[in-house]
Amino acid sequence: MTKNFVLVLVLSAASVLAACGKKGGGDGDKLGVPECDAYLDKMAACATKQGGTTGEQLTKMRNMMAGAWKDSVKDDAQKAEMPKACTTAIADMKKQFPTCDW
Numbered sequence: 727m728t729k730n731f732v733l734v735l736v737l738s739a740a741s742v743l744a745a746c747g748k749k750g751g752g753d754g755d756k757l758g759v760p761e762c763d764a765y766l767d768k769m770a771a772c773a774t775k776q777g778g779t780t781g782e783q784l785t786k787m788r789n790m791m792a793g794a795w796k797d798s799v800k801d802d803a804q805k806a807e808m809p810k811a812c813t814t815a816i817a818d819m820k821k822q823f824p825t826c827d828w
Contacts, residue, residue: 757799761812772826
């Protein structure tokens with residue numbers, strides 16, 4: 727994995743976290759926001775498909791996002807914004823990992 731790829735991956739995660747306004751760490755439970763649940767499921771599948779270091783990084787990012795979003799769904803205003811943020815996150819990951827099922 728190149729430095730530029732890692733930077734893009736981290737920046738994508740940071741932009742989505744900024745939209746949610748929270749920090750990460752999580753257990754992967756369903757959030758009740760279909761777009762975000764889909765993102766988390768697709769990230770897990772993509773990490774498995776990629777394997778190796780890339781897969782490990784995707785898993786870490788997925789878990790970070792799950793933790794952030796788990797906190798965000800507790801706030802009605804943040805939860806209302808989550809479908810758009812998660813749809814954007816899926817679109818961003820689709821560009822970075824076109825071989826995964828997005």
